[in-house]
Amino acid sequence: MTSRIPEPAIQDTPSDTHPAGLASTAPTPGAAGLTSAAAVRDAAAALDAADALAACRDLFAPADAPGAGVPVTAYLDGNSLGRPLRATEARLHDLVRGAWGTGLIRSWDEQWMALPYRLGDRLGAVCLGAAAGQTVVGDSTTVMLYKLLHAALVHQRAASDGRRTELVLDSENFPTDRYVAATLADALDVELVWIEPDPAAGVTVEQVRDAVGERTAVVLLSHVAYKSAWLADLPAITAAVHDAGALVLWDLCHSAGVVEEGLDEHDVDLAVGCSYKFLNGGPGAPAFGYVAARLQADLASPITGWMGHAEPFTMGPDYAAGNGMRRFVSGTPAVLGMVGIEDTVDLIDEVGLTAVRDKAVDLGAFVIAVVDGLLSRHGVRVVSPRDPAQRGAHVTIAHPRCRELYRQLWGEGIVPDFREPDGIRLGLAPLSTSFAEVAAALLRIDELLG
Amino acid sequence: MTSRIPEPAIQDTPSDTHPAGLASTAPTPGAAGLTSAAAVRDAAAALDAADALAACRDLFAPADAPGAGVPVTAYLDGNSLGRPLRATEARLHDLVRGAWGTGLIRSWDEQWMALPYRLGDRLGAVCLGAAAGQTVVGDSTTVMLYKLLHAALVHQRAASDGRRTELVLDSENFPTDRYVAATLADALDVELVWIEPDPAAGVTVEQVRDAVGERTAVVLLSHVAYKSAWLADLPAITAAVHDAGALVLWDLCHSAGVVEEGLDEHDVDLAVGCSYKFLNGGPGAPAFGYVAARLQADLASPITGWMGHAEPFTMGPDYAAGNGMRRFVSGTPAVLGMVGIEDTVDLIDEVGLTAVRDKAVDLGAFVIAVVDGLLSRHGVRVVSPRDPAQRGAHVTIAHPRCRELYRQLWGEGIVPDFREPDGIRLGLAPLSTSFAEVAAALLRIDELLG
Numbered sequence: 001m002t003s004r005i006p007e008p009a010i011q012d013t014p015s016d017t018h019p020a021g022l023a024s025t026a027p028t029p030g031a032a033g034l035t036s037a038a039a040v041r042d043a044a045a046a047l048d049a050a051d052a053l054a055a056c057r058d059l060f061a062p063a064d065a066p067g068a069g070v071p072v073t074a075y076l077d078g079n080s081l082g083r084p085l086r087a088t089e090a091r092l093h094d095l096v097r098g099a100w101g102t103g104l105i106r107s108w109d110e111q112w113m114a115l116p117y118r119l120g121d122r123l124g125a126v127c128l129g130a131a132a133g134q135t136v137v138g139d140s141t142t143v144m145l146y147k148l149l150h151a152a153l154v155h156q157r158a159a160s161d162g163r164r165t166e167l168v169l170d171s172e173n174f175p176t177d178r179y180v181a182a183t184l185a186d187a188l189d190v191e192l193v194w195i196e197p198d199p200a201a202g203v204t205v206e207q208v209r210d211a212v213g214e215r216t217a218v219v220l221l222s223h224v225a226y227k228s229a230w231l232a233d234l235p236a237i238t239a240a241v242h243d244a245g246a247l248v249l250w251d252l253c254h255s256a257g258v259v260e261e262g263l264d265e266h267d268v269d270l271a272v273g274c275s276y277k278f279l280n281g282g283p284g285a286p287a288f289g290y291v292a293a294r295l296q297a298d299l300a301s302p303i304t305g306w307m308g309h310a311e312p313f314t315m316g317p318d319y320a321a322g323n324g325m326r327r328f329v330s331g332t333p334a335v336l337g338m339v340g341i342e343d344t345v346d347l348i349d350e351v352g353l354t355a356v357r358d359k360a361v362d363l364g365a366f367v368i369a370v371v372d373g374l375l376s377r378h379g380v381r382v383v384s385p386r387d388p389a390q391r392g393a394h395v396t397i398a399h400p401r402c403r404e405l406y407r408q409l410w411g412e413g414i415v416p417d418f419r420e421p422d423g424i425r426l427g428l429a430p431l432s433t434s435f436a437e438v439a440a441a442l443l444r445i446d447e448l449l450g
Numbered sequence: 451m452t453s454r455i456p457e458p459a460i461q462d463t464p465s466d467t468h469p470a471g472l473a474s475t476a477p478t479p480g481a482a483g484l485t486s487a488a489a490v491r492d493a494a495a496a497l498d499a500a501d502a503l504a505a506c507r508d509l510f511a512p513a514d515a516p517g518a519g520v521p522v523t524a525y526l527d528g529n530s531l532g533r534p535l536r537a538t539e540a541r542l543h544d545l546v547r548g549a550w551g552t553g554l555i556r557s558w559d560e561q562w563m564a565l566p567y568r569l570g571d572r573l574g575a576v577c578l579g580a581a582a583g584q585t586v587v588g589d590s591t592t593v594m595l596y597k598l599l600h601a602a603l604v605h606q607r608a609a610s611d612g613r614r615t616e617l618v619l620d621s622e623n624f625p626t627d628r629y630v631a632a633t634l635a636d637a638l639d640v641e642l643v644w645i646e647p648d649p650a651a652g653v654t655v656e657q658v659r660d661a662v663g664e665r666t667a668v669v670l671l672s673h674v675a676y677k678s679a680w681l682a683d684l685p686a687i688t689a690a691v692h693d694a695g696a697l698v699l700w701d702l703c704h705s706a707g708v709v710e711e712g713l714d715e716h717d718v719d720l721a722v723g724c725s726y727k728f729l730n731g732g733p734g735a736p737a738f739g740y741v742a743a744r745l746q747a748d749l750a751s752p753i754t755g756w757m758g759h760a761e762p763f764t765m766g767p768d769y770a771a772g773n774g775m776r777r778f779v780s781g782t783p784a785v786l787g788m789v790g791i792e793d794t795v796d797l798i799d800e801v802g803l804t805a806v807r808d809k810a811v812d813l814g815a816f817v818i819a820v821v822d823g824l825l826s827r828h829g830v831r832v833v834s835p836r837d838p839a840q841r842g843a844h845v846t847i848a849h850p851r852c853r854e855l856y857r858q859l860w861g862e863g864i865v866p867d868f869r870e871p872d873g874i875r876l877g878l879a880p881l882s883t884s885f886a887e888v889a890a891a892l893l894r895i896d897e898l899l900g
Contacts, residue, residue, distance in 0.1 A: 060551075061546065061547060061551035061552075062551070062552075063551065063552055063554060064552070065547070065551070065552050066552075067547065067548040067549075067551065067552025067553060068548050068549050068552050068553030068556070068557060068560070069552070069553055069556055069560070071552065072552065072554055075554055077554065077555040080555050081550075081554060081555045081558070083550075083551065083554065084546050084547075084550050084551045088546065089543070089546045089547060089551070092542055092543070092546055092786075093539070093542070093543050096511065096534050096538065096539045096542055096732070097511060097515070097517065097534075097539060098517040098518050099517075099518050099733075100531075100533075100534050100732055100733060101510075101511035101512070101513065101515070101517065101533065101534045101539070102511075102512075102513055102514070102515050102516075102517025102518050102519070102521065102522065103517060103518030103519060104513060104522055104525055104527065104531060104533065104865060105527040105530050105531045105865060105867070106518070106519055106860065106865065107518060107733070108531070108733070110518070110519070112733055112734075139589070139590070139593065139781070140588075140589070140755065140780055140781020140782055140784075141755075141781050141782070142753060142755030142756070142757070142780040142781035143589065143593050143753055143755075143780055143781060146752075146753045146755075146780075171767065174756070174765075175756040175759065175762075175765045175766075175769075176755045176756040176757075176780075176781065178767070178769075179754040179755060179756060179759065179769035180753065180754060180755060182754070182768070182769060183752065183753070183754040183769065187752060274782075276782065282546070282550055282785070282786055283549075283550060283557070283558070283562055283782070283783075283784075283785035283786065284562075284781075284782045284783045284784035284785045284786070284787075285784070285786070286784070287781070302596075302633065302637060303592060303593055303596045303630065303633070304629040304630060304632070304633040305590065305591075305592030305593075305596075305626045305629060305630060306592070306624070306625040306626040306629060307592070307626075309625065309629065312625075313870075314870065315624075315625045315870065316625075317621065317628070318629075318632070319625075319628075319629035319632060319633065330590055330592040330593055330596075330626075331589070331590020331591050331592035331593060331626065331734075331737070332590055332591070332724075332726065332733070332734045333733075333734045334590075334733075334734035334735070334736070334784055334787055335732070335733035335734045336542075336732055336733065336734070336735070336786040336787055337734075337784055337786055337787065410556065415554060415555060415556065417555070419765075420763075420764065420765060
């Protein structure tokens with residue numbers, strides 16, 4: 001995957017890695033040209049005109065419609081809460097009136113009992129590179145992570161005669177991952193081994209190789225780092241973990257739906273992720289979990305609810321873990337939160353994940369080009385990777401005044417995210433974000449710093 | 451609380467325990483009179499005409515509208531999945547279009563971060579008898595139960611120098627409760643002490659007194675038994691548990707919203723419950739958890755996600771449990787699933803929980819009167835308590851042909867629940883269930899057995 005923005009030699013030629021008709025093919029000015037507001041606006045207009053996914057934007061409910069607060073004219077936080085598709089709005093309404101309101105309890109038998117698995121399989125096929133029977137939707141990311149990590153740690157200890165008692169993780173992982181890991185380590189008498197990510201490279205394969213060994217049980221990492229956007233080398237790190245006889249659990253929260261995961265291809269063991277970011281499931285929509293088929297029978301969920309039972313409606317005296325992913329389900333599936341996920345997965349399936357990833361790369365390159373061309377004179381710097389092969393679908397920029405800038409922008413309906421201590425995180429959701437939105441946010445930052 | 455159906459002496463006089471204008475005051479035929487279909491229909495019509503909550507039925511989306519499958523003309527499974535209020539239908543639509551679609555990430559700051567606590571407090575005040583700051587909405591019941599039970603078991607062991615290592619529970623509790631308890635017992639080296647409920651009395655205070663002692667850590671029971679509908683003597687059992695120095699965790703899944711709980715008044719320690727039954731939260735809507743204020747600081751959730759942190763957005767290196775109920779929250783709250791709960795709590799607040807409970811009692815008494823008068827000749831028997839003071843808001847009837855009957859009824863749009871081995875469970879949701887619906891179901895059973 002290459003960006004076509006900072007490298008003019010590539011920009012004038014449509015990339016042959018793009019399926020016909022899907023990727024933007026317009027010439028893009030390099031950073032050298034983006035030194036004025038007009039140039040930035042023109043470049044954004046050209047990129048939007050050539051955007052193969054431009055039509056997708058109209059599929060979303062309008063962010064600037066009259067509603068809650070100042071109308072949002074530039075939304076750059078789809079990596080925190082994705083926007084609702086119009087289809088989701090309609091389907092939720094139909095669900096309340098139909099499957100819930102008239103189907104009533106019958107809808108469990110007819111569709112909802114199978115939904116966590118059916119949607120998991122769809123998500124797996126379209127976004128995760130996972131064959132059927134390995135992905136399930138449910139719980140919050142925190143709870144799903146707890147269940148899979150607990151299961152993996154207990155299994156690894158038992159399978160190694162008590163030798164594998166270390167959990168390797170990195171200090172820049174999302175708080176939930178660190179907190180869940182620390183509490184589980186206390187409860188299970190597991191030792192935490194911390195990797196400090198290289199500011200210039202994220203978590204590297206070499207760091208992982210140095211950290212793992214014959215005492216390693218599990219390695220827990222994020223595919224895309226939530227603050228910096230570093231995209232980890234999932235294939236090489238997974239292989240390094242396996243070389244040490246350990247299991248890897250990838251957190252896909254910031255990559256699912258925008259980065260090709262290839263979980264099966266790269267022999268990943270376990271993964272969790274969230275659905276309310278790039279998958280547009282809505283506020284608090286359920287998480288997903290992936291367990292490689294080869295491992296499922298060996299792992300046991302610590303939270304053994306009736307929905308994970310082999311035969312939930314027998315309601316017998318003893319728990320018997322269901323086969324496959326069923327054993328990782330605990331309580332009753334959160335049906336309302338699954339509608340948006342399914343609609344987004346359908347849309348990604350239609351346009352192709354490659355096109356989504358390509359536009360994410362282009363959006364990120366555009367941010368970097370504008371910062372270099374226009375904002376660097378104010379001292380704004382890019383703290384995310386410049387190499388698109390090492391970057392997820394957000395770009396964090398830093399400046400001492402970012403906290404103040406972000407408050408001002410929010411008040412004006414320009415909505416990026418703030419990250420301590422001095423970062424503005426620009427989420428780039430390829431299905432819904434226009435280059436014009438990115439330009440509007442960055443030009444306004446230029447004015448405010450000017 | 452007394453029923454006004456099997457006791458004619460009381461029936462002709464409005465009960466003075468009913469707030470004026472809220473309770474049905476019509477004379478009701480006793481079982482002796484309900485020996486014909488015509489008598490049953492007449493009685494149902496009279497009861498519906500006098501039903502103080504009759505107007506509530508029109509607040510629900512119509513179950514028999516064109517939609518999924520055969521139109522439902524009698525819905526008697528609101529104790530498995532409550533029907534959607536029309537208000538919920540509208541508010542969900544507004545939420546997608548407004549707070550989600552236009553408020554976007556800002557809605558977290560402005561309303562959703564506080565929602566689990568705000569809605570928990572409302573639910574606590576209206577339905578649970580719980581002062582603010584002790585109830586939170588989130589997770590599935592299974593996960594919430596796991597967290598609170600884990601916290602209580604660990605605390606009790608530590609507070610007793612390792613002496614309190616027993617968990618008392620009953621063999622007729624809902625499967626999730628038994629399965630979660632058994633797995634936690636294995637993980638935490640806790641011993642399970644089983645109570646076998648008395649078929650003629652449910653779980654009695656005497657049984658609890660016999661089961662608890664100085665080794666008891668926690669007693670886990672359901673307020674209303676999911677199959678039989680036995681309503682446990684929560685005040686006396688809670689006191690008995692406390693006499694032994696143990697903690698009690700009440701499962702309120704089948705009582706919340708239809709039975710006065712009085713959690714604070716009766717000094718309950720912990721409780722969990724579900725919201726998609728009588729609280730109409732919708733399929734898979736989140737659970738709730740209650741922890742008495744006096745205990746909160748001593749208990750630690752095993753699942754330490756970022757949302758339970760004292761300052762979630764600091765995202766610092768170490769977990770610091772939030773104060774109050776915050777520490778029992780794990781991941782991002784499931785917002786879509788909370789709309790229906792709030793609407794139902796608002797409605798219960800408006801009509802009064804006492805009126806809801808009174809109608810539940812009347813509906814149950816009507817079922818029993820019809821079984822006694824008409825169905826007993828086929829061998830149908832009531833397996834739920836006859837004393838309304840000992841009965842929740844469902845009545846289970848038994849007959850060897852119940853499985854076949856239930857399938858037939860579903861095909862005709864009459865929807866009760868089936869429970870192994872030979873029970874039909876009639877859920878009586880006072881806000882949405884009419885006496886005519888009950889009559890229709892029972893008369894059809896009479897025809898099918900006739």
